[in-house]
Amino acid sequence: MNILILGSGGREHALAWAVMQNPKCDRLIVAPGNAGIADIADCATLDIENGSAVVNFAEESAIDFVIIGPEAPLAAGVADRLRDAGILVFGPGAAAARLEASKSFTKEICDAAGAPTAAWGHFTDAKAARDYVRKQGAPIVIKADGLAAGKGVIIAQTAEEADAAIDDMFGGAFGDAGAEVVIEEFMEGEEASFFVLCDGETVLPVGTAQDHKRVGDGDTGPNTGGMGAYSPAPVMTDAVIETTLETIVRPTMAEMTARGMPYQGVLFVGLMIRDGVPRLVEYNVRFGDPECQVLMMRLGAQVLDLMHATAEARLSRTRVNWAEDHALTVVMATRGYPGAYEKGSEIRGLEALPEDSRRMVFHAGTGRTGGKLVAQGGRVLAVTCRAESLSAARDAAYAMVDDVDWPEGFCRSDIGWRAL
Numbered sequence: 001m002n003i004l005i006l007g008s009g010g011r012e013h014a015l016a017w018a019v020m021q022n023p024k025c026d027r028l029i030v031a032p033g034n035a036g037i038a039d040i041a042d043c044a045t046l047d048i049e050n051g052s053a054v055v056n057f058a059e060e061s062a063i064d065f066v067i068i069g070p071e072a073p074l075a076a077g078v079a080d081r082l083r084d085a086g087i088l089v090f091g092p093g094a095a096a097a098r099l100e101a102s103k104s105f106t107k108e109i110c111d112a113a114g115a116p117t118a119a120w121g122h123f124t125d126a127k128a129a130r131d132y133v134r135k136q137g138a139p140i141v142i143k144a145d146g147l148a149a150g151k152g153v154i155i156a157q158t159a160e161e162a163d164a165a166i167d168d169m170f171g172g173a174f175g176d177a178g179a180e181v182v183i184e185e186f187m188e189g190e191e192a193s194f195f196v197l198c199d200g201e202t203v204l205p206v207g208t209a210q211d212h213k214r215v216g217d218g219d220t221g222p223n224t225g226g227m228g229a230y231s232p233a234p235v236m237t238d239a240v241i242e243t244t245l246e247t248i249v250r251p252t253m254a255e256m257t258a259r260g261m262p263y264q265g266v267l268f269v270g271l272m273i274r275d276g277v278p279r280l281v282e283y284n285v286r287f288g289d290p291e292c293q294v295l296m297m298r299l300g301a302q303v304l305d306l307m308h309a310t311a312e313a314r315l316s317r318t319r320v321n322w323a324e325d326h327a328l329t330v331v332m333a334t335r336g337y338p339g340a341y342e343k344g345s346e347i348r349g350l351e352a353l354p355e356d357s358r359r360m361v362f363h364a365g366t367g368r369t370g371g372k373l374v375a376q377g378g379r380v381l382a383v384t385c386r387a388e389s390l391s392a393a394r395d396a397a398y399a400m401v402d403d404v405d406w407p408e409g410f411c412r413s414d415i416g417w418r419a420l
Contacts, residue, residue, distance in 0.1 A: 002062050003304075005030045005041075006048040006078070007069030010331075010364035010382040011289035013037050014296035015069060017360060021301035024308075029061060035373055036363025048073045051081030058087050066090070067307060071286050074265075075101040075147060090307045092285050095261040099252075099283040103145050103182040106283055113251035117280040118185040126170045129181055133162040139186040144169050146177035151338075153223065155186065189274030190418070191281065192233040193291050194244055196269065197306060198253055200262035202315035203245065206306065207298065208236035209291040210418065215338060217414045224338045225379055228415030230328040230390060231294040235273050244271060244278045252283075264310060293362050293382045294327035300357065328393040328416050329362075329384040330401055332409045337378035345408035347373045347380070353400055358386045361400065380409060390419055 001024055005012055013036050019025050020040055033043030044061075047053050049072055058066055066082055068074055068091035077094035091097075098105045104122040109115075118141070123129040133140055133156075142165040144152030152174045156162035162183075169178030193211065197204045211229035215221040249269060256263050268284035268291075287295065296303060302321055309318040334341040350361055350373065362384055365377020381404070385396035394416045401411060 001025060001064040001308075002027045003029070003065050003067065004058055004061065004063045005067045005069060006046075006054065006073055008032050008034050008037075009070070009289055010362045010379070011287050011292040012069040013362040013364070014293045014382075014384075015067060015287070015303070016041050017362070018296040018300055018303040019067070021357075022304040024304060029063070031057070034363045035366040035368050036361070038368075049076045049078065051076065051078045054078050055081050055085045055087065058082065059085070064088065065308060065311065069286060071097065071100050071147060071284065074285055079265075088308075088311050090265060090311045092263055092265045093261070096256060096263045096265075097285045099256075099263070099267075100285040101147050103143050103282070104180065107182065109252055109255050110280060113255040115248045115251050115280055116278075118187050120182055120184045123181045123183065124179075126166050129166045129170075129183060130163055132183055133159050133166070136183070136185070138162060141184040141186055142166060142169065143182045143184065144174040144178040145180035145182050148174040148177040149225075151223075151225075152177050187272040187274075187279055187281070189272040189279075190235045192235050192271050192273060193288055194236060194241065194269040194271055195287065195291070195295060196245075196249055196267050197310045197315060198263045198265065198267055199310045199313040199315040200257070200264050201313065203249055203253060204306075204315045204318060204320065205241060205245070206266070206320055207231055207295045208233040208241070209288070209294055210235070211288065211291055212412060212415055215412075217412050218417075222338055224333070226288070226290045227331045227333070227412045228329055229288075229290045229294050230326065230393070230416045230419060231291070231298055232326070234419050237276070240273060240276060240278055244269065248278065248280050264313075266310075289364070290329045290331055290382050293329040293384045297327040297329075297358075297360065297384050297386045298323065298325060325386055325388060326390040326393045327384060327386040328390060328397050329382045330397045330411050330415050331379050332381040332383065332401065332404065332406065332411045333379045334365075334375050334377070335408055335410050341378055342408070343374075343376050344369065345375045345406065347375060347409070348405035349403055353403055359396060359400065360384050361404075375406070375408065390416055394420065
């Protein structure tokens with residue numbers, strides 16, 4: 001197969017790395033890709049949110065299968081355009097992608113399906129939102145309704161913090177994503193990520209993970225896009241997984257089908273678990289980042305077969321082959337992230353690091369300038385290792401981190417602490 005992956009982050013590098021291991025992949029193009037992806041696949045300049053441009057590129061490049069990595073092109077309907085053109089694609093259409101693109105839509109679906117989630121309210125003006133906070137009390141969660149690149153969620157510990165978050169959102173801090181606001185009950189418990197493939201009828205679990213959102217050790221400081229992750233998540237026992245499927249995932253998928261928008265792709269189920277009982281925090285319509293890195297490290301080449309079976313609605317005849325292993329990834333970010341940071345610092349030492357099926361450095365925000373590898377984003381590298389135990393995977397990952405020569409970078413030193 002000739003395969004096209006859309007995206008440029010660590011998630012897409014991990015997907016490309018896994019896909020390239022499968023002998024069914026004849027040629028791989030990633031658009032736009034990054035410096036690390038360019039070492040293993042062809043990269044192409046392409047507006048990945050323009051459905052017509054993607055279709056034209058796929059036809060001109062004789063692409064057999066398109067894998068859409070990030071949420072923005074899914075919300076923009078790129079998968080719909082590809083399907084209309086008769087091109088096989090992995091990822092939901094725009095209607096189903098509203099499970100991530102609109103938090104109020106997801107809440108309505110959950111209520112209709114009876115899926116347990118936080119109590120909530122939906123607001124289009126600041127005064128009504130502030131009145132709701134006064135009625136409910138703090139702590140409370142303030143969310144931009146639309147896509148905000150993973151940054152539109154504020155956990156307010158006081159009513160005053162909630163008011164400030166509401167004013168920021170309606171004041172344009174998150175662009176159009178904050179034009180409407182969802183306010184939710186603060187749920188206590190342990191957070192985990194559960195990933196399933198859905199082909200419109202069948203639901204197939206493909207892994208669990210936990211990530212670290214806070215920028216600092218001990219889960220301190222502001223939220224980020226994710227500073228590290230590990231898989232599997234110990235809190236996701238067989239009983240919790242079965243409860244999640246029966247009370248949350250399958251009812252949601254049935255409700256989506258009943259509304260004429262059957263879901264096809266990967267569904268990222270964000271959960272809060274307390275006393276063994278899961279409740280939904282959010283849905284994402286793509287693999288998480290950095291959760292994708294640890295999942296791809298554990299799944300390997302079979303990922304292509306699983307995604308292809310999803311696109312062709314063959315999941316009822318498909319199985320996941322799991323090894324009894326663990327994977328952990330440490331994100332290296334530019335100093336200053338998630339606040340202001342400088343781009344262009346040089347990264348050295350990666351060429352000397354061992355990379356194989358158990359150890360990889362996945363690139364996120366990297367580029368080449370004058371032959372040098374440079375940082376071009378906030379989260380820049382995901383140093384990822386697989387081993388028979390989580391502690392061994394952690395030790396291997398941090399040993400690799402120590403050999404990266406990048407004074408302008410930093411990472412957390414405690415990834416995996418909750419499980420270990």
